Amino acid sequence: MQAKKSKQLLKARLAREWQIYEMRKRAELKAAVSELERPWEVVEKAPTLFSVSADEHLRVLADRFEKPGGFDMWSDKDGPELFKPEDGLPSARFFPKGVVHSIRPYGKVENAIDGSDEPSNSGSDSRSEMIGR
Numbered sequence: 001m002q003a004k005k006s007k008q009l010l011k012a013r014l015a016r017e018w019q020i021y022e023m024r025k026r027a028e029l030k031a032a033v034s035e036l037e038r039p040w041e042v043v044e045k046a047p048t049l050f051s052v053s054a055d056e057h058l059r060v061l062a063d064r065f066e067k068p069g070g071f072d073m074w075s076d077k078d079g080p081e082l083f084k085p086e087d088g089l090p091s092a093r094f095f096p097k098g099v100v101h102s103i104r105p106y107g108k109v110e111n112a113i114d115g116s117d118e119p120s121n122s123g124s125d126s127r128s129e130m131i132g133r
Contacts, residue, residue: 021057 017061021061
């Protein structure tokens with residue numbers, strides 16, 4: 001009886017922690033997107049949509065559910081790919097349709113770290129080749 005009750009309490013506590021985590025992530029995204037609501041203003045620094053501390057918190061939460069003797073398949077390469085704009089200004093990819101006339105392609109962050117000057121345009125197609133990029 002007590003084991004069942006303690007299991008229910010643990011389950012409720014974990015569910016509450018997950019709700020708090022989701023609320024914090026929603027607040028972070030809302031704060032980041034609010035800067036993008038006025039596309040006519042020049043933005044010097046693009047907002048960061050994902051924080052490192054959130055990833056560490058997620059890893060801690062994931063470790064709680066790991067079974068004894070299980071294999072941890074988590075790696076540092078898990079998660080979203082990080083992109084940065086070519087010219088340092090944020091792209092218009094979050095803006096509503098029809099607000100901005102041209103969208104600059106993003107390059108992968110890994111290429112910029114390696115020292116190569118040409119970022120890979122995984123999202124660009126023949127259109128970017130036509131305009132001379």
